[in-house]
Amino acid sequence: MLYNVITDGENVSYVPTPLGTALLIVLFLALLAAAVAFAGRRSSSCTGSSGAKNNSDGKKDSNGEKNSAEKAVSQKNAVSPKKTGIKLTAKQLAFCAVAIALGTVLSNVKLYEFPFGGSITLLSMLFICLPGYWFGVEAGVITGVAYGILQLIIDPYVIHPAQLLVDYPLAFGAFGLSGLFTDKKNGLLKGYIAGIIGRWIFSTISGWIFFAEYAWEGWAPLPYSLVYNGIYIFAEAAITLIILAIPQVKGAFARVKKLALE
Secondary structure, three states: OOEEEEEEOOEEEEEEOHHHHHHHHHHHHHHHHHHHHHHHHHHHHHHHHHHHHHHHHOOEOOOOOEOHHHHHHHHHHHHHHHHHOOOOOHHHHHHHHHHHHHHHHHHOOEEEEOOOOOEEEOOHHHHHHHHHHHHOHHHHHHHHHHHHHHHHHHOOOEOOHHHHHHHHHHHHHHHHHHHHHOOOOOHHHHHHHHHHHHHHHHHHHHHHHHOHHHOOOOOOHHHHHHHHHHHHHHHHHHHHHHHHOOHHHHHHHHHHHHHHHO
8 A cells, every 4th residue: 555545524635655655765766866867968968069169169271261071070079979878977966966955945944925825935946947957858857856756755735646746746847847948048047937837837737626625715716726826936936036137146056057067
């Protein structure tokens, strides 16, 4: 038995048994390893591309123009082997694990709790978006799912197996959408916005389908869920975006990304 079914009147909830918790821990560790594998591929690709650029820049003919043949060979030798390799490094594991740890700790630091539910935390969503910003969509999504599994272990609230899927792996995995903008200008800002919109969409779906009974008086379930989840998610997002707009903060995160990819 992986979970216990607890009935309280008409309410039913599911709580993992010790065996279920152990399997969740194994799943969390496996997802973290997978995230680091994708992070290693991203880091290798960036390193290879940088090497190719350095080699090609140094090769010019007597007229001062780049030798295209030598450039092509250089790029092939510098990039191809690295793109196909997936390596795990202690640094990448540390970066992904620290992001999850900080997100977990800061999710419990509540700056404000709304009377109707939901709270503004101390930038917890930002730190779960960082692996995607550093290493790309694959590593970001897997790290987000791992974070969701960890939240399920620490503080589970499950009333239906499908709700578990939407509220934990999917909602938190959506933070990995930050990886869509990893190489773009203002990538962290754009990626963070993409991540929280993804989280809001899945949380809204969950509230609409599984928590319709909590809709405010006179509200249909879908508008209620859109507004309820939007208030606390976008309130924290607004604070975070203001902080990220500070040049010193923006520069600090750029340096951390450079360190993560070295």
